[in-house]
Amino acid sequence: MTETLLKGFREFCADAYDGKSSLMGRLVEEGQRPEYFIISCIDSRSNPGTIFRPAPGTFIAYKAMGAIVRPYQQGTALAAALQFALHHVNVRKIILLGHTRCGAINALVDKVDDPDIAEFIDVAQTALSKAKAQCGPDADREELLHRIEEQLVTLSLENLKTYPSVAPLLEDESLEIVPWLFELETGTLKKFEPETKSFVPVPGQAEHKMYRRKAART
Ligand SMILES: [Zn+2]
Numbered sequence: 001m002t003e004t005l006l007k008g009f010r011e012f013c014a015d016a017y018d019g020k021s022s023l024m025g026r027l028v029e030e031g032q033r034p035e036y037f038i039i040s041c042i043d044s045r046s047n048p049g050t051i052f053r054p055a056p057g058t059f060i061a062y063k064a065m066g067a068i069v070r071p072y073q074q075g076t077a078l079a080a081a082l083q084f085a086l087h088h089v090n091v092r093k094i095i096l097l098g099h100t101r102c103g104a105i106n107a108l109v110d111k112v113d114d115p116d117i118a119e120f121i122d123v124a125q126t127a128l129s130k131a132k133a134q135c136g137p138d139a140d141r142e143e144l145l146h147r148i149e150e151q152l153v154t155l156s157l158e159n160l161k162t163y164p165s166v167a168p169l170l171e172d173e174s175l176e177i178v179p180w181l182f183e184l185e186t187g188t189l190k191k192f193e194p195e196t197k198s199f200v201p202v203p204g205q206a207e208h209k210m211y212r213r214k215a216a217r218t
Contacts, residue, residue: 016056027057034059037085038095039078039156041067046099046182059095060085066104067097069156070123072163083165092175096160098153099182101213105148109141123159127151150199153179153192186210 016024036059038048048054048061062081072079085091107114108121108128131147132139139147157179160166169175179192181199187208190199 023056032057032089034085034089034091036060036093036095037062037082037091038097039064039067039069039160040095040097041065041099041102041104043099043102045101045184046097048095048097051182060089060091065117065120066102066108066124066152067099067156068104068121068124068152069096069159071159079163079165082163086165086169086175092169094160094166094175094177096153096156096177096179097182098149098156098180099184100146100149101184102149102152105145105152108148109145124148124152124155127155149181150192153181153199154197157192185212 016022034057038059039062040046040048042063042065048059052058060081062078064078069078070076082094104117104121104124106112107117108124112118112121127148128151131144131151134147134151135144157177160177161170166175166177170177180202181190181192182188183190188205189202191202192199
C-alpha cells in the first residue's frame with residue numbers, strides 16, 4: 001500500500017504549506033532558484049532527497065543506475081536536464097554523487113545477463129578495466145568493487161565535461177562540479193581530489209558505527 005508515502009506527504013505539506021515559512025507558497029509564486037544539480041544513482045539508500053535533508057527548491061535531481069554519466073548525445077534525458085538546469089534555471093553547481101555497495105557495479109563485475117541493464121552500464125567498462133589494473137591480479141572482490149566505485153565517479157566526471165551545456169561554463173570557470181562518493185557502510189561522504197587523484201572524507205563529519213552486508217550485495 002502507499003500509506004507510508006502518504007504519511008510522509010501529509011507531514012511535508014503541513015510543514016511546507018502551512019508551516020511558518022510557507023516555503024512552497026514562495027517557490028510557487030516566485031519560481032524555483034535551486035542551487036544544485038545532483039546526479040545520483042537510483043539506489044533507494046543513496047537518495048539525495050533523503051540523505052541531505054534538503055528543503056524544497058534546493059536542487060534539481062537526475063538519477064541513473066550507478067549515477068553513470070554517458071558521453072554526450074543530443075536529446076538524451078541527461079542532456080535535456082542539464083541544458084534546462086544550467087541555461088534556463090542558471091544552476092552553477094553540479095554534484096556527482098556515486099555510492100558504495102552499488103547494484104550497477106555488481107552487475108558490471110558479474111556481467112549481468114539482462115540486456116537493458118547490460119547495455120546501459122557497458123559504458124563503464126573502462127572503469128572496470130582501470131580498477132582491475134589498479135588492484136592487480138591478487139585483489140579480492142571487495143577491493144575491486146571499491147576501486148570501481150571510485151573509478152565510476154571519475155569516469156562520469158570526464159563524460160560530463162563532454163556536454164555542450166557544461167563545457168563552456170567550465171571553461172569560463174562559472175560552473176563547479178563536485179564529485180562525491182557516499183560510503184553507505186560508514187555514513188561518510190568522500191570527495192574526489194584531482195590533485196592527488198584520491199577520495200578523501202569531506203571535512204566536518206562525525207564518525208559513525210560501521211555496517212557490513214551479511215549476504216550478497218545488491
Ligand atoms: Zn547504485
